[in-house]
Amino acid sequence: MAKQFISISCLPTPTYIQSGHVIFQPGERHPNRKNFQFFVMMFMKRGHLFIAEDDQKYTVGPNEMFILQPHHHHYSWKPMEETTEYYWVHFTATGGYVQADQPQQVSPTISVPSIHYYTSPITMFIKKQQVVTDMDSVISIIRKIFANSRRSSESHADINQNTIEFWKAEQLFTDLLRQIQMQTREESSTTVIANQIQRYIEDHYDEKITYEQLGKLFHIHPNSISIYMKKAFGLTPNMLLNKYRLNEATKYLLLTTDQVSKIALTVGYQNVYYFSTAFKKYYGVSPSEYRKKYMSLKPDSTESATGTQLN
Structure with missing residues (x-):
């Protein structure tokens, strides 16, 4: 396995471009490409990929992640020997990066003046090739990224819906990077697990989540989940x-004309009455009242966007 590291400046932050899924049959090869403009991040589900970057040959196996650098020569140095399946993500990093045998601090390309506050020049460190301990969880995030990205591209006529799906895809991509980046020495095991739980909840907020499920995912007793958080x-x-969930609901209330009952299901509430009750308790008004109140503050707002009324 390659013992190399990719250090990426996060000023500006890396940006998601597109993602997908591919299955190669025995005898097939990865495309031969030169000067491809994006990073290619691959998550192996099964089989072995024999990939080269310039003159360096790599073999990537099941449950491993591998990153190809942009503007380098990528090609197969040997055909697939078995059915090989992986998920891929293309992203760009305009803030500068370096690949080396050790992690390195990378200076940002944006100069941030300390007029009032100073933004630290953060560098993200990722192993070029690494074992992913919970590949199913990672693939679940990639599928969600792809689903939101696809919905965004399909909703050109609805600018507001397009915006929601676009930013969801970018947020999920950021969470994916946080999941695979190297742990800093300053982080305790409790903090690391708590951050992982937070990311999981935010990435799967529209699904049913239980303490038992979280305990199995992060290999701790379910009773310890609340303590860590x-x-x-x-x-x-x-x-x-x-x-x-309620924060996500406000976006749909203000940026779409979806009925409140549909928004409740979209953000993970199976019972619209429970959603309305929780929303009113948190924001002080019902979902429909919230929409009416804040839509009226927008320029050129119309009465047609009030949705279903809930008492």
């Missing part, structure tokens, strides 16, 4: 989940 964030997983 309260210590790191001052919130239980359930409080964080509801807060995030």
Whole structure:
């Protein structure tokens, strides 16, 4: 396995471009490309990929992640020997990067003046090739990224819906990078797990999530989940989940004309009455009242965007 690191400046942050899924049959090869403009991040599901970057040959196996650099020569140095399947993500990093045998700090390409506050020049460190301990969870995020990206491209007529799906895809991509980047020495194991739980909740907020499920995913006792989260964030997983769901709901209320019942299902509430009750408790008004109140503050707002009324 390659013992190399890719250090990427996060000023500006890396940007998601597109993603997909591919299956190669025995005898087939990865495309031969020169000067491809994006990073290619691959997550192996099965089989072995024999890939070269310039003159360096690599073999990538199941449950491994591998990154190809932009503007380099990518090609197969040997055909597939078996059915090979992986998910891929293309992204760009305009903030500068370097590949080396050790992680390196990379200076940002944006000069940030410290007029009032100073933004630290953060560098993200990722192993070029690494084993992914929970590949199913990572692939689940990639599928969500692709689904949101696809919906965004299909909704050209609805600018607001396009915006929601675009930013969801970018947020999920950022969470993916956070999941695969190297852990810093300053982070305790409790903080690391709490951050992983937070990311999982935010990436899967529209699904059913249980303490038992979180315990199995992060290999800790279900009773420890709340302890870790309260210590790191001052919130239980359930409080964080509801807060995030309700925050997402406000975006749909203000940026779409979807009925409140549909928005409730979209953000993970199976019961629209429970959603309305939770929303009113958190924001002080019902979902329809919230929409009416804040839509009226927008220029050129219309009464037709009020949706279904809930008492």
